[in-house]
Amino acid sequence: MKIFFEYLGLLHIEGIKNKSYLDFDSGCTVAELMTKLQIRKEHQKFISVFINDEEKTRQTILKENDRVKLFLPTGGG
Amino acid sequence: MQNFSYKQLTARNAPQLKGKLEKAIIGIAGCGGLGSNVAIALARTGIGKLILVDFDFVDATNLNRQQYFINDIGKRKVDALEEKLKTINPFMQVEKHFEKLTGRNVKIIFNEVHIVVEAFDKVSEKAMLVKVFSRNLFKKKYLVTASGLAGFGNPNSIKTKTLAKNIFVCGDNKTDFLVEGVMAPRVMLAAGHQANKVVDLVNKIF
Numbered sequence: 155m156k157i158f159f160e161y162l163g164l165l166h167i168e169g170i171k172n173k174s175y176l177d178f179d180s181g182c183t184v185a186e187l188m189t190k191l192q193i194r195k196e197h198q199k200f201i202s203v204f205i206n207d208e209e210k211t212r213q214t215i216l217k218e219n220d221r222v223k224l225f226l227p228t229g230g231g
Numbered sequence: 232m233q234n235f236s237y238k239q240l241t242a243r244n245a246p247q248l249k250g251k252l253e254k255a256i257i258g259i260a261g262c263g264g265l266g267s268n269v270a271i272a273l274a275r276t277g278i279g280k281l282i283l284v285d286f287d288f289v290d291a292t293n294l295n296r297q298q299y300f301i302n303d304i305g306k307r308k309v310d311a312l313e314e315k316l317k318t319i320n321p322f323m324q325v326e327k328h329f330e331k332l333t334g335r336n337v338k339i340i341f342n343e344v345h346i347v348v349e350a351f352d353k354v355s356e357k358a359m360l361v362k363v364f365s366r367n368l369f370k371k372k373y374l375v376t377a378s379g380l381a382g383f384g385n386p387n388s389i390k391t392k393t394l395a396k397n398i399f400v401c402g403d404n405k406t407d408f409l410v411e412g413v414m415a416p417r418v419m420l421a422a423g424h425q426a427n428k429v430v431d432l433v434n435k436i437f
Binding site (some may be wrong): 162164165199201202204207208209223225226227228229230231 | 265355365
């Protein structure tokens with residue numbers, strides 16, 4: 155299953171090119187995606203997840219051709 | 232205020248904004264570096280009403296980037312900022328909330344706004360507002376958030392991007408204030424992006 159993956163903010167994911175297509179097993183949830191991408195637990199709770207421009211939970215099951223965007227804001231204001 | 236009118240204040244504005252800005256109600260979540268700069272920029276445009284929310288007092292370390300002066304030290308930020316806003320645009324309504332914005336009170340405080348400017352320091356507070364604006368009740372309102380405005384140099388890395396249909400993010404999405412510090416030039420760049428996005432949205436809403 156292919157998804158289009160984008161991340162913004164403080165996230166830095168080793169070996170994953172931003173705005174690229176990723177291949178995952180069918181039935182994969184957002185939480186599983188974060189684990190596979192080795193996103194730190196302390197970051198996960200502040201990440202907003204958008205799939206096809208709609209905010210979704212970490213329990214959401216990904217589908218073929220979903221456009222997944224993860225946003226972890228950097229501090230400062 | 233001799234010979235000073237709203238018409239004069241807005242005389243040099245973009246013509247297509249005429250009759251729109253004064254209808255807009257904008258929330259300012261945090262009156263620090265971003266919030267104070269955005270509020271002043273919006274006051275100058277002729278925005279109708281600002282709702283300011285901050286629980287903090289002005290201190291000396293704020294003066295390197297926030298729109299306060301030495302004689303503001305010790306004042307509530309919402310009070311000090313209101314004073315300045317009124318000297319620029321006395322026609323604008325200002326509603327002040329001297330309290331911490333939380334997931335519980337945000338829907339009450341910002342019930343009537345069209346757009347909210349997120350201007351917090353902490354990642355957890357920024358994330359809270361993004362989540363609120365992603366949920367049903369606030370999906371018809373807009374959020375202009377900020378991420379990455381720390382340090383100095385590289386001005387062109389600060390950009391305005393679309394996060395969702397109603398959420399926009401301004402900043403370089405990299406620099407963090409705890410690592411690189413925060414200074415007026417880049418904070419004002421990011422605040423300028425936020426204020427500009429607000430004006431753009433007001434043009435589309437009305």
